[in-house]
Amino acid sequence: MHNPVKSLIESRVSTNHYDTSRHLSDDQIAELVRLATRAPSAYNFQNWKFIAVRSPDAKARLKAVSYGQQKVEDASVTFIICGTLAAHEGLPHALQPSVDAGIMEQSVFDGWVSMAKASHPGNLQLQRDEAFRSASLAAMTLMFAAQGMGLSTGPVGGFDAPGVAREFGLAATEVPVMLVTTGYPAPGNWPQKPRRPLDEVFEFA
Protein backbone atom coordinates (compact mmCIF):
# COMPACT_ATOMS: atom_id res chain seq x y z
CA MET A 1 0.00 0.00 0.00
CA HIS A 2 1.29 3.46 -0.84
CA ASN A 3 2.13 5.38 2.32
CA PRO A 4 2.51 9.09 1.58
CA VAL A 5 4.14 9.88 4.93
CA LYS A 6 6.80 7.24 4.33
CA SER A 7 7.49 8.83 0.94
CA LEU A 8 7.67 12.25 2.57
CA ILE A 9 10.26 11.08 5.09
CA GLU A 10 12.30 9.10 2.58
CA SER A 11 12.40 11.87 -0.01
CA ARG A 12 13.48 14.69 2.33
CA VAL A 13 16.97 15.91 1.52
CA SER A 14 19.10 18.47 3.32
CA THR A 15 19.28 21.10 0.62
CA ASN A 16 22.37 23.18 -0.06
CA HIS A 17 21.53 24.65 -3.48
CA TYR A 18 18.56 26.94 -4.03
CA ASP A 19 16.90 28.59 -7.01
CA THR A 20 17.72 32.22 -6.19
CA SER A 21 15.10 33.50 -8.64
CA ARG A 22 12.11 32.09 -6.76
CA HIS A 23 10.81 33.59 -3.55
CA LEU A 24 8.31 32.70 -0.86
CA SER A 25 5.44 35.05 -0.11
CA ASP A 26 4.73 36.47 3.34
CA ASP A 27 1.75 34.13 3.53
CA GLN A 28 3.81 31.05 2.71
CA ILE A 29 6.35 31.96 5.38
CA ALA A 30 3.71 32.62 8.04
CA GLU A 31 1.97 29.35 7.16
CA LEU A 32 5.23 27.45 7.68
CA VAL A 33 5.62 28.96 11.14
CA ARG A 34 1.98 28.36 11.99
CA LEU A 35 2.39 24.68 11.16
CA ALA A 36 5.74 24.46 13.01
CA THR A 37 4.01 25.66 16.18
CA ARG A 38 1.71 22.65 16.00
CA ALA A 39 4.68 20.57 17.18
CA PRO A 40 4.40 19.19 20.70
CA SER A 41 6.36 20.60 23.62
CA ALA A 42 6.59 19.55 27.27
CA TYR A 43 3.52 20.85 29.13
CA ASN A 44 2.61 22.54 25.82
CA PHE A 45 5.23 25.13 26.82
CA GLN A 46 5.50 26.39 23.22
CA ASN A 47 8.85 27.80 24.32
CA TRP A 48 10.07 28.86 20.91
CA LYS A 49 10.56 31.84 18.62
CA PHE A 50 10.96 32.02 14.84
CA ILE A 51 12.77 34.76 12.93
CA ALA A 52 12.28 34.62 9.16
CA VAL A 53 15.44 36.11 7.66
CA ARG A 54 14.83 37.19 4.08
CA SER A 55 15.93 40.79 3.46
CA PRO A 56 19.31 41.07 1.71
CA ASP A 57 20.75 42.97 4.67
CA ALA A 58 19.55 40.46 7.25
CA LYS A 59 20.75 37.53 5.13
CA ALA A 60 24.21 39.08 4.86
CA ARG A 61 24.35 39.53 8.61
CA LEU A 62 23.22 35.95 9.21
CA LYS A 63 25.70 34.55 6.71
CA ALA A 64 28.51 36.41 8.49
CA VAL A 65 27.67 34.66 11.77
CA SER A 66 27.10 31.27 10.03
CA TYR A 67 30.68 30.72 8.90
CA GLY A 68 29.87 32.18 5.48
CA GLN A 69 27.54 29.37 4.43
CA GLN A 70 26.26 30.43 1.01
CA LYS A 71 22.90 28.65 1.32
CA VAL A 72 21.88 31.13 4.02
CA GLU A 73 22.03 33.82 1.33
CA ASP A 74 20.70 31.72 -1.55
CA ALA A 75 17.60 30.32 0.19
CA SER A 76 14.51 32.48 -0.14
CA VAL A 77 14.24 32.55 3.66
CA THR A 78 16.28 31.18 6.53
CA PHE A 79 14.49 30.62 9.80
CA ILE A 80 16.35 31.21 13.04
CA ILE A 81 14.55 28.79 15.36
CA CYS A 82 15.06 29.62 19.00
CA GLY A 83 14.11 27.74 22.11
CA THR A 84 13.35 29.89 25.13
CA LEU A 85 14.66 29.43 28.66
CA ALA A 86 12.55 29.85 31.80
CA ALA A 87 9.61 28.28 29.97
CA HIS A 88 7.76 27.80 33.26
CA GLU A 89 7.23 31.57 33.48
CA GLY A 90 5.20 31.55 30.27
CA LEU A 91 3.26 28.38 31.01
CA PRO A 92 0.05 29.89 32.46
CA HIS A 93 -0.27 32.11 29.39
CA ALA A 94 0.48 29.19 27.05
CA LEU A 95 -2.06 26.86 28.67
CA GLN A 96 -4.93 29.24 29.44
CA PRO A 97 -6.46 28.89 25.93
CA SER A 98 -6.74 25.11 26.51
CA VAL A 99 -8.76 25.77 29.66
CA ASP A 100 -10.83 28.44 27.92
CA ALA A 101 -11.59 26.03 25.08
CA GLY A 102 -12.86 23.45 27.56
CA ILE A 103 -10.13 20.98 26.62
CA MET A 104 -8.21 21.06 29.88
CA GLU A 105 -9.69 21.07 33.37
CA GLN A 106 -8.56 23.78 35.75
CA SER A 107 -7.12 21.13 38.08
CA VAL A 108 -4.84 19.82 35.31
CA PHE A 109 -3.76 23.37 34.51
CA ASP A 110 -2.96 24.01 38.16
CA GLY A 111 -1.08 20.72 38.46
CA TRP A 112 1.05 21.31 35.37
CA VAL A 113 1.91 24.88 36.33
CA SER A 114 2.80 23.71 39.81
CA MET A 115 4.99 20.85 38.51
CA ALA A 116 6.85 23.11 36.07
CA LYS A 117 7.42 25.70 38.78
CA ALA A 118 8.77 23.00 41.08
CA SER A 119 11.34 21.65 38.61
CA HIS A 120 12.44 24.37 36.19
CA PRO A 121 13.45 27.48 38.20
CA GLY A 122 17.13 27.36 39.06
CA ASN A 123 17.77 24.30 36.89
CA LEU A 124 19.52 25.95 33.97
CA GLN A 125 20.53 22.67 32.31
CA LEU A 126 16.91 21.47 32.30
CA GLN A 127 15.82 24.80 30.84
CA ARG A 128 18.42 24.55 28.08
CA ASP A 129 17.53 20.90 27.36
CA GLU A 130 13.87 21.93 27.09
CA ALA A 131 14.76 24.79 24.71
CA PHE A 132 16.68 22.40 22.45
CA ARG A 133 13.95 19.77 22.60
CA SER A 134 11.03 22.09 21.81
CA ALA A 135 12.84 24.06 19.10
CA SER A 136 14.06 20.87 17.40
CA LEU A 137 10.58 19.32 17.38
CA ALA A 138 9.25 22.53 15.81
CA ALA A 139 12.13 22.66 13.31
CA MET A 140 11.42 19.11 12.11
CA THR A 141 7.72 19.93 11.77
CA LEU A 142 8.58 23.05 9.77
CA MET A 143 10.80 21.01 7.43
CA PHE A 144 8.00 18.54 6.70
CA ALA A 145 5.48 21.37 6.31
CA ALA A 146 7.79 22.97 3.74
CA GLN A 147 8.16 19.72 1.85
CA GLY A 148 4.38 19.42 1.75
CA MET A 149 4.28 22.85 0.10
CA GLY A 150 6.76 21.82 -2.59
CA LEU A 151 9.71 23.49 -0.92
CA SER A 152 13.11 22.23 0.20
CA THR A 153 14.94 22.88 3.44
CA GLY A 154 18.40 22.58 4.90
CA PRO A 155 18.92 22.36 8.67
CA VAL A 156 22.02 24.17 9.90
CA GLY A 157 23.48 23.47 13.34
CA GLY A 158 26.82 25.17 12.77
CA PHE A 159 26.68 28.88 13.49
CA ASP A 160 28.07 31.41 15.95
CA ALA A 161 25.25 31.48 18.52
CA PRO A 162 26.41 34.62 20.36
CA GLY A 163 26.82 36.32 16.99
CA VAL A 164 23.28 35.38 15.94
CA ALA A 165 21.95 36.63 19.28
CA ARG A 166 23.77 39.93 18.86
CA GLU A 167 22.83 40.51 15.21
CA PHE A 168 19.17 39.70 15.68
CA GLY A 169 18.62 41.22 19.10
CA LEU A 170 17.72 38.00 20.88
CA ALA A 171 16.75 38.24 24.53
CA ALA A 172 18.96 36.47 27.06
CA THR A 173 16.27 33.76 27.33
CA GLU A 174 16.18 33.12 23.56
CA VAL A 175 18.63 30.41 22.51
CA PRO A 176 19.19 29.95 18.77
CA VAL A 177 18.95 26.17 18.34
CA MET A 178 18.91 25.69 14.60
CA LEU A 179 18.75 27.54 11.31
CA VAL A 180 16.53 26.13 8.57
CA THR A 181 17.19 27.39 5.05
CA THR A 182 14.00 27.18 2.97
CA GLY A 183 13.20 27.74 -0.68
CA TYR A 184 12.88 26.14 -4.08
CA PRO A 185 15.74 23.77 -4.86
CA ALA A 186 18.24 24.19 -7.69
CA PRO A 187 19.94 21.25 -9.41
CA GLY A 188 22.98 19.66 -7.78
CA ASN A 189 21.72 18.74 -4.33
CA TRP A 190 22.79 15.50 -2.72
CA PRO A 191 20.23 12.71 -2.42
CA GLN A 192 19.35 11.60 1.11
CA LYS A 193 22.55 10.15 2.55
CA PRO A 194 22.74 6.52 3.66
CA ARG A 195 22.06 5.72 7.29
CA ARG A 196 23.79 3.40 9.76
CA PRO A 197 22.43 -0.16 9.87
CA LEU A 198 19.32 -0.37 12.02
CA ASP A 199 20.77 -2.98 14.37
CA GLU A 200 23.46 -0.53 15.48
CA VAL A 201 20.92 1.95 16.83
CA PHE A 202 17.90 -0.13 17.81
CA GLU A 203 16.97 -2.78 20.35
CA PHE A 204 13.88 -4.29 21.91
CA ALA A 205 13.29 -4.39 25.67
Added chain:
Amino acid sequence: MHNPVKSLIESRVSTNHYDTSRHLSDDQIAELVRLATRAPSAYNFQNWKFIAVRSPDAKARLKAVSYGQQKVEDASVTFIICGTLAAHEGLPHALQPSVDAGIMEQSVFDGWVSMAKASHPGNLQLQRDEAFRSASLAAMTLMFAAQGMGLSTGPVGGFDAPGVAREFGLAATEVPVMLVTTGYPAPGNWPQKPRRPLDEVFEFA
Protein backbone atom coordinates in the same frame (compact mmCIF):
# COMPACT_ATOMS: atom_id res chain seq x y z
CA MET B 1 -5.96 22.63 -2.62
CA HIS B 2 -5.84 19.72 -0.23
CA ASN B 3 -2.45 19.49 1.42
CA PRO B 4 -2.00 16.09 3.11
CA VAL B 5 1.06 17.18 5.09
CA LYS B 6 -0.83 20.12 6.55
CA SER B 7 -3.59 17.71 7.59
CA LEU B 8 -1.00 15.38 9.10
CA ILE B 9 0.48 18.17 11.22
CA GLU B 10 -2.86 19.64 12.24
CA SER B 11 -4.38 16.31 13.21
CA ARG B 12 -1.51 15.07 15.39
CA VAL B 13 -2.50 14.82 19.03
CA SER B 14 -0.39 13.95 22.04
CA THR B 15 -2.07 10.72 23.05
CA ASN B 16 -2.60 9.65 26.64
CA HIS B 17 -5.14 6.84 26.21
CA TYR B 18 -4.37 3.69 24.25
CA ASP B 19 -6.28 0.62 23.16
CA THR B 20 -4.51 -1.98 25.29
CA SER B 21 -5.90 -4.84 23.19
CA ARG B 22 -4.05 -3.90 20.01
CA HIS B 23 -0.35 -4.45 19.51
CA LEU B 24 2.32 -3.49 17.02
CA SER B 25 4.30 -6.19 15.26
CA ASP B 26 8.10 -6.39 15.32
CA ASP B 27 8.07 -5.24 11.71
CA GLN B 28 5.94 -2.19 12.44
CA ILE B 29 8.23 -1.19 15.29
CA ALA B 30 11.39 -1.64 13.23
CA GLU B 31 9.84 0.31 10.37
CA LEU B 32 9.12 3.22 12.72
CA VAL B 33 12.75 3.31 13.82
CA ARG B 34 14.01 2.96 10.27
CA LEU B 35 11.97 6.00 9.26
CA ALA B 36 13.01 7.95 12.37
CA THR B 37 16.66 7.52 11.40
CA ARG B 38 15.93 9.33 8.14
CA ALA B 39 15.80 12.53 10.19
CA PRO B 40 18.66 14.95 9.62
CA SER B 41 21.47 15.44 12.13
CA ALA B 42 24.47 17.76 12.15
CA TYR B 43 27.21 16.32 9.88
CA ASN B 44 24.83 13.35 9.47
CA PHE B 45 26.13 12.30 12.91
CA GLN B 46 23.14 9.96 13.46
CA ASN B 47 24.00 10.22 17.13
CA TRP B 48 20.97 8.45 18.46
CA LYS B 49 19.71 5.17 19.88
CA PHE B 50 16.19 3.74 20.12
CA ILE B 51 14.97 1.24 22.68
CA ALA B 52 11.52 -0.19 21.98
CA VAL B 53 10.03 -1.01 25.38
CA ARG B 54 7.17 -3.47 25.00
CA SER B 55 7.55 -6.46 27.31
CA PRO B 56 5.40 -6.28 30.46
CA ASP B 57 8.48 -6.38 32.67
CA ALA B 58 10.30 -3.64 30.77
CA LYS B 59 7.16 -1.47 30.69
CA ALA B 60 6.76 -1.80 34.46
CA ARG B 61 10.37 -0.77 34.97
CA LEU B 62 9.99 2.20 32.63
CA LYS B 63 6.75 3.30 34.27
CA ALA B 64 8.49 3.25 37.66
CA VAL B 65 11.12 5.71 36.40
CA SER B 66 8.52 7.84 34.56
CA TYR B 67 6.64 9.08 37.62
CA GLY B 68 4.09 6.30 37.20
CA GLN B 69 2.62 7.59 33.94
CA GLN B 70 0.03 5.01 32.95
CA LYS B 71 0.35 5.57 29.20
CA VAL B 72 3.85 4.07 29.31
CA GLU B 73 2.21 0.79 30.29
CA ASP B 74 -0.91 1.14 28.12
CA ALA B 75 0.83 1.98 24.85
CA SER B 76 1.79 -1.02 22.76
CA VAL B 77 5.36 0.22 22.74
CA THR B 78 7.23 3.14 24.28
CA PHE B 79 10.42 4.25 22.59
CA ILE B 80 13.27 5.53 24.70
CA ILE B 81 14.97 7.91 22.29
CA CYS B 82 18.52 8.69 23.26
CA GLY B 83 20.99 11.16 21.86
CA THR B 84 24.62 10.15 22.10
CA LEU B 85 27.50 12.27 23.35
CA ALA B 86 30.95 12.40 21.73
CA ALA B 87 29.26 12.14 18.32
CA HIS B 88 32.52 13.15 16.61
CA GLU B 89 34.02 9.79 17.52
CA GLY B 90 31.41 7.96 15.44
CA LEU B 91 31.42 10.38 12.51
CA PRO B 92 33.87 8.57 10.18
CA HIS B 93 31.79 5.39 10.54
CA ALA B 94 28.52 7.31 10.02
CA LEU B 95 29.73 9.11 6.88
CA GLN B 96 31.75 6.41 5.15
CA PRO B 97 28.67 4.91 3.40
CA SER B 98 28.03 8.31 1.78
CA VAL B 99 31.54 8.26 0.31
CA ASP B 100 31.19 4.62 -0.72
CA ALA B 101 27.90 5.42 -2.47
CA GLY B 102 29.59 8.17 -4.47
CA ILE B 103 27.42 10.87 -2.90
CA MET B 104 30.11 12.61 -0.90
CA GLU B 105 33.63 13.43 -2.07
CA GLN B 106 36.51 12.31 0.11
CA SER B 107 37.57 15.94 0.59
CA VAL B 108 34.15 16.79 2.08
CA PHE B 109 34.35 13.75 4.36
CA ASP B 110 37.81 14.81 5.52
CA GLY B 111 36.66 18.39 6.06
CA TRP B 112 33.60 17.43 8.11
CA VAL B 113 35.50 14.94 10.28
CA SER B 114 38.18 17.53 10.86
CA MET B 115 35.64 20.25 11.77
CA ALA B 116 33.77 17.98 14.18
CA LYS B 117 37.02 16.90 15.82
CA ALA B 118 38.03 20.54 16.21
CA SER B 119 34.82 21.65 17.95
CA HIS B 120 33.26 18.75 19.85
CA PRO B 121 35.93 17.08 22.05
CA GLY B 122 36.04 18.71 25.45
CA ASN B 123 32.90 20.79 24.79
CA LEU B 124 30.41 18.85 26.88
CA GLN B 125 27.62 21.41 26.51
CA LEU B 126 27.88 21.29 22.71
CA GLN B 127 27.81 17.49 22.86
CA ARG B 128 24.69 17.54 25.00
CA ASP B 129 23.00 20.15 22.80
CA GLU B 130 23.76 17.98 19.79
CA ALA B 131 22.31 14.91 21.52
CA PHE B 132 19.08 16.77 22.30
CA ARG B 133 18.86 18.26 18.81
CA SER B 134 19.43 14.99 16.91
CA ALA B 135 17.22 12.87 19.16
CA SER B 136 14.38 15.40 19.02
CA LEU B 137 14.50 15.62 15.23
CA ALA B 138 14.33 11.82 15.10
CA ALA B 139 11.51 11.72 17.66
CA MET B 140 9.38 14.13 15.65
CA THR B 141 10.01 12.11 12.50
CA LEU B 142 9.01 8.92 14.33
CA MET B 143 5.77 10.55 15.50
CA PHE B 144 4.81 11.53 11.95
CA ALA B 145 5.82 8.10 10.64
CA ALA B 146 3.54 6.52 13.22
CA GLN B 147 0.65 8.77 12.27
CA GLY B 148 1.15 7.77 8.65
CA MET B 149 0.77 4.14 9.72
CA GLY B 150 -2.53 4.86 11.49
CA LEU B 151 -0.97 4.96 14.94
CA SER B 152 -0.96 7.58 17.69
CA THR B 153 1.92 8.80 19.81
CA GLY B 154 2.55 10.71 22.99
CA PRO B 155 5.86 12.47 23.60
CA VAL B 156 7.04 12.35 27.22
CA GLY B 157 9.74 14.68 28.49
CA GLY B 158 9.14 14.07 32.18
CA PHE B 159 11.04 11.06 33.47
CA ASP B 160 13.88 10.21 35.81
CA ALA B 161 16.80 10.20 33.38
CA PRO B 162 19.34 8.50 35.69
CA GLY B 163 16.67 5.92 36.52
CA VAL B 164 16.04 5.20 32.84
CA ALA B 165 19.78 4.91 32.25
CA ARG B 166 20.12 2.46 35.13
CA GLU B 167 17.10 0.31 34.27
CA PHE B 168 17.94 0.01 30.60
CA GLY B 169 21.71 -0.24 30.83
CA LEU B 170 22.50 2.93 28.91
CA ALA B 171 26.14 3.75 28.30
CA ALA B 172 27.50 6.96 29.85
CA THR B 173 27.38 8.54 26.38
CA GLU B 174 23.68 7.67 25.84
CA VAL B 175 21.38 10.44 27.07
CA PRO B 176 17.66 9.65 27.20
CA VAL B 177 16.08 12.72 25.56
CA MET B 178 12.45 11.73 25.17
CA LEU B 179 10.03 8.87 25.50
CA VAL B 180 7.44 8.36 22.77
CA THR B 181 4.46 6.18 23.65
CA THR B 182 3.04 4.56 20.51
CA GLY B 183 -0.01 2.48 19.76
CA TYR B 184 -3.63 2.51 18.69
CA PRO B 185 -5.64 5.24 20.42
CA ALA B 186 -8.59 4.64 22.74
CA PRO B 187 -11.45 7.13 23.12
CA GLY B 188 -11.00 10.08 25.46
CA ASN B 189 -7.88 11.74 24.14
CA TRP B 190 -7.62 15.52 24.03
CA PRO B 191 -7.77 17.21 20.65
CA GLN B 192 -4.73 19.19 19.63
CA LYS B 193 -4.43 22.03 22.14
CA PRO B 194 -4.61 25.69 21.03
CA ARG B 195 -1.37 27.49 20.30
CA ARG B 196 -0.17 30.97 21.20
CA PRO B 197 -0.96 33.68 18.61
CA LEU B 198 1.55 33.63 15.79
CA ASP B 199 2.62 37.24 16.28
CA GLU B 200 3.94 36.37 19.75
CA VAL B 201 6.47 33.90 18.40
CA PHE B 202 7.27 35.08 14.89
CA GLU B 203 8.91 38.03 13.18
CA PHE B 204 10.46 38.92 9.84
CA ALA B 205 14.02 40.21 9.47
